[in-house]
Amino acid sequence: MNDAFAKNRPLAIEARGLVKHFEGTIAVDGVDLSVPEGAIYGILGPNGAGKTTTLRMLLGIIEPDKGVRTIFGHDRPHDISRLIGYLPEERGLYPAMKAYEAIGFLGALRGLPLAEGKRRGRELLERHGLGHAAERQIRQLSKGMAQTVQLLGTLVHKPRLVVLDEPFSGLDAINQGKLEGMIRQLADDGTTVIFSTHVIAHAERLCEGVAIIAGGKVPYAGSVDDARDRIPAQVRLETHAREGQWRGALPADARREGDYWMFSLPESGIEPLLRALIEGEAGILSLSIERAGLHDAFVHIAGEAAARALNEHSVDGAE
C-alpha cells in the first residue's frame, strides 16, 4: 500500500482491513484503500477478484465481516446518502418509467425533491443529446441509452462521491469516450470518482490512483505513477554499427529485438551510456526511453496469472 499518494490530502474514502466471506469462501481479504477527495480512482482487477464486493462494502450495501470503512469520515454510508452517487454493475431501471422520471426517481432516493429531479432530468438528457428520449419509457430505449439514463440518474443530485461499477461494460467505443469525458468533467468540478474496471487502458487514461485487486487481496494501492515507476523505464536503441567496442557499454539485460536493442534504463542514468556509445562509434540512429505502462506494472505487482485473467476478460468483454 502506498500511503504517500493520499498523504496530507482529505480523504473521500478510507478502508482498513475489509474482509468478506460468501458461503465460507473468502471474497475480499483485508482490503485497504485511501481515496483522496477530488481524485479519479480505479479498482483494477480481473472478474471475480472482489471489485464489486469491495464497492458494495464501501457503500454499505453489504456489511464487512471484518474491517472498517469511512466515507467522508462517516462509518455509515447511508447517513450521507445524498453525497453519494452509485452506478451498479448490473444496471436496472423500472421499464415503465419515462426517462426523465427515472432520473428524478433516482435523485429522490438520494434526497432530491422529485419535481426538481425531473426538471434536472430533462435538462441532463438535453445536454447529453437525449432530449428526444425524455418522454420515452425505459423499455423503449436502446441498452446504451438506458445506461446513459441511469448514469445521469446517478449524477442528478450532484453527489460529492461517484461510485461506478464497471461503467464501461456494454458501451460502444463512442460512448466509452463520452463516459471518459464525463468522468474527467466530474473530477474537474471537484467530485471524487471511484470506478472498477478490468480494462487497464481506462484506468491508465483516467486515474490518478489505482488499487490492484486479485484474489480478494490488494497487493498495490496508490498512485498510477508510483505503480509504473516500480518497473525501470525501458531503453530502445537503434544503431548503424552492428558490432564494435560500444557493445561493451550495454547493460547486462540488453536483448536484441529485430533492429533494436532493448534494456532497462541504467541506475546511473542515460548520459554515461550515451557518452560510451558515441565514443565507441555505435552510430546511433534512434534512442528512446519508454516508461513502463500500467499493464507492465500490473503484471509486475499482481503476477502473470492475474494479468492473463485480466486480458482474457478484457477480450471476452464488450470493450
Added chain:
Amino acid sequence: MGRLTGGADQQKSRLNLWQAAFVIARRDFRAILFSRAFIFFLLGPVFLMGVGALSSGVGSQIRAETADPQVGVAMSLPDTAAMLAAHSVLDRQLGRALPPMAALEVERGDSARLILEEKRGNYAAIVTGTLAEPIMTGTQDQLNALKGRIALIAATANDQAPRQFPKITTQNVATSGASQRSGRVVTAQIGQMLLFLLTMLLAGMVLSNLVEEKGNKIIEILAAAIPMDAVFMGKLFAMLGVSMVGIVLWGTVVGILAGFTGFDLGAVPAPAVGWPLFLMLGVVYFSMGYLLLGSLFLAIGSMAATVREVQTLSMPVTMLQLLVFFFASYAMAKPGSPMELAAAIFPLSSPFAMLARAAQIETLWPHALALMWQTICVAAFIKAGASLFRKRVMHSGPQGAKAKKRFWQRKGGNNAPARSSTTP
C-alpha cells in the same frame, strides 16, 4: 468505529426512514394504480361475489332437489293412520321440528332392517310394532336424533298426549338479549369475512412485490441509497394506499346502490360499539391486518427469485391466511374465553378477533391496547423481514468462517447451494 483522518464532513445528509419509505411508496402507488393489475384488483370483489352467488345458488338447487329423509311407518293399517294423523297435528304446533313421515308397506318376507340395508327409498328410520310398543330401526345417530320425537308422535296417536292446545296470545318486542347477541355475532362474522376477503386479495400482490426490483436489478440501487426497512415499509404502505383506493371506490358504489335500493343499515344488527366506531375500527383493523400479513408475505416473497417461485409460495400462504381466519372465527364464538384472548394476542389473528370483539362487546380500551400491540408487531415484522432479506438475498452480515455451517455444507460441499447472482 470512530472517524478516520481526512476531510470529513460532519453534516448528516440523508432521507429519514419515513421520507425514504415515502419515495418508494409514491413510486409503487402510482405504478400499481396505472397498471392492469389494479383493474383486476378492483374487479376482485366482483369475482368473489360471483363465486359466492354461484355457490349459494348451486347449494340451494342441490337442497331443493334432494328430498329430506323420511321416517317410514310400517305398523298395522289403523296404527299407521293414527301415527300419520298425530304427526300432522304435532307438525302444526312444532313447525319443522318433526321429520317427514310416510306410510310404508312391508311385504311378506321383508323387514325394516332389510329395507334400510338395501337402501330402498329415502328412509332415515322405519317404525314398526304397535302404538303402545313402537319399534324403531335405523342407524345409531338417527335413532338418537329421532327417538324422542317418534315417542311423542306415538303417544299422541295413542291418546296419551294432549290433542288440544291452548291459544297463545303473542306480544312482539324489537329486541332481546338473546336476539341482540345472535345479531351481533352475525355482524362480527360479516366483519371478519370482509376483512379476510380484502387481505386475501392483497396477499398475492404483496408476495410478488419485490420480484420486479430483483428482476430489474433495481434492488441494488435502492439498497445503496436507503435502508432496506424503508424499502419494505414503502412497498407495504403503497399497497395499503392502493387497497384504500379500492375500498373507497367500492364503498361509493355500494353506497350509491344502497341509496337507490333503499337499503337500511338499521336492518343489519348494530355492533356493540355502534356503527360509526365499528366502521372506523374496521378500516383500522383492516390496515393492521394487511400490514401484519403483508409484512410477513413481503418477507417470504422477497426470498423468491422468480415469478414461478412466487406462484409456488402462494398456496401455503393462502393456507396460512385461512388458518388464521378459522382461528379468529372459532374464537369469536367464545367472547371472553382464553381462546378469544389468544386470538387477540396472536398478531396475525389479532385484527380479526378484535373486530369481532367490537361487534360484540362495548368496552373500548382493549382496542387501544390491541392497536398498540399490533403496531409493535408490524414494526418488528418489517424489521425482521428487512434483516432477513439483507442476510439471505443481499448476503450482508457475518457469513465467514464463524458462521455456523449447515448440515449439507458439513458433509462435503458438493450439495452446497449455489451462490446468488448478486454476488460477484
